[in-house]
Amino acid sequence: MSQTNRPTEPADPGAAPAEPAPPATPTPRVVVVMPAYNAARTLERTYADIPHELVDRIILVDDLSRDETVQVAQRLGLDVIIHRQNLGYGGNQKTCYDAALASGAQVVVMLHPDYQYDATRIPALIEPILAGQADLMLGSRFLGDPLAGGMPRWKYVSNRFLTALENAAFGLHLSEYHTGLRAYSRRLLETIPYRLNSNDFVFDQELIAQVVAAGGFRIGEIAVPTRYFEEASSVGLRRSIVYGLSTLRVVARYLLHRWQVRRSPKLTARRPGP
Numbered sequence: 004m005s006q007t008n009r010p011t012e013p014a015d016p017g018a019a020p021a022e023p024a025p026p027a028t029p030t031p032r033v034v035v036v037m038p039a040y041n042a043a044r045t046l047e048r049t050y051a052d053i054p055h056e057l058v059d060r061i062i063l064v065d066d067l068s069r070d071e072t073v074q075v076a077q078r079l080g081l082d083v084i085i086h087r088q089n090l091g092y093g094g095n096q097k098t099c100y101d102a103a104l105a106s107g108a109q110v111v112v113m114l115h116p117d118y119q120y121d122a123t124r125i126p127a128l129i130e131p132i133l134a135g136q137a138d139l140m141l142g143s144r145f146l147g148d149p150l151a152g153g154m155p156r157w158k159y160v161s162n163r164f165l166t167a168l169e170n171a172a173f174g175l176h177l178s179e180y181h182t183g184l185r186a187y188s189r190r191l192l193e194t195i196p197y198r199l200n201s202n203d204f205v206f207d208q209e210l211i212a213q214v215v216a217a218g219g220f221r222i223g224e225i226a227v228p229t230r231y232f233e234e235a236s237s238v239g240l241r242r243s244i245v246y247g248l249s250t251l252r253v254v255a256r257y258l259l260h261r262w263q264v265r266r267s268p269k270l271t272a273r274r275p276g277p
């Protein structure tokens with residue numbers, strides 16, 4: 004993969020002579036990552052809603068889009084990483100988190116670049132992580148009215164079904180597991196062996212199963228609006244069926260692991276420390 008970086012801050016020619024540096028403030032580094040594939044038509048809108056005063060860096064990983072995603076991202080000044088080959092949504096996120104950790108992120112926000120999730124909600128999303136009260140925060144559409152936001156009824160029903168099943172298996176009470184707006188603490192991403200997960204959409208579910216299996220991580224959620232519209236990227240029926248079945252497999256694997264019937268390396272391994 005290749006990487007293009009945002010130019011560093013230009014030196015201010017009119018700057019006063021160097022004064023003693025102020026004491027280093029422990030500012031948490033918040034990094035937004037966007038796993039992108041053909042997001043040219045929605046990227047600028049998504050970017051515009053990001054609370055830039057809170058975010059230190061925005062990394063976009065392009066999975067060999069066939070549109071102008073890379074050009075738009077570069078024009079916006081994002082850090083762009085380009086995959087040499089199409090890996091899929093999960094493979095894309097692996098690169099996102101590797102890059103975010105390497106950049107020193109303390110909090111990592113994963114945001115779909117298709118403008119389906121309201122980036123203006125990022126401050127509320129990351130607040131519990133910054134306060135040390137959560138390690139994983141989910142932006143949930145099901146705390147609002149997903150149907151009013153245009154979610155197709157069959158997606159609504161399958162989401163509810165899978166969420167109920169996952170709650171029962173994981174012993175949680177979340178309102179949805181299938182959101183594209185999430186935030187993670189550095190500690191979580193350093194602990195969870197996310198690289199072992201699928202390169203496909205089920206990556207998101209495997210990661211939550213890993214978080215639950217690891218224990219000791221607090222998960223929270225906030226309400227986010229649902230937005231379905233013409234230019235948004237959306238999974239069709241066939242891929243949704245594959246996704247649903249893969250999610251069932253994640254739940255089954257988790258239960259077998261927990262009942263000590265069959266141990267899963269994905270659910271036991273730990274990423275080596277830095």
Ligand SMILES: Nc1nc2c(ncn2[C@@H]2O[C@H](COP(=O)(O)OP(=O)(O)OP(=O)(O)O)[C@@H](O)[C@H]2O)c(=O)[nH]1
Pocket residue numbers: 038039040041042066090091092093095115116117119183235236237238239
């Ligand atoms: N790397 C990669 N990313 C993808 C692929 N398909 C979609 N994406 C990105 O992943 C994000 C989520 O994909 P969507 O197709 O919107 O799927 P979804 O949001 O889970 O499902 P919907 O509720 O139908 O929108 C999008 O913003 C895309 O930019 C893919 O094949 N490879």
Ligand SMILES: [Mg+2]
Pocket residue numbers: 115117119235236237238
């Ligand atoms: Mg989408």
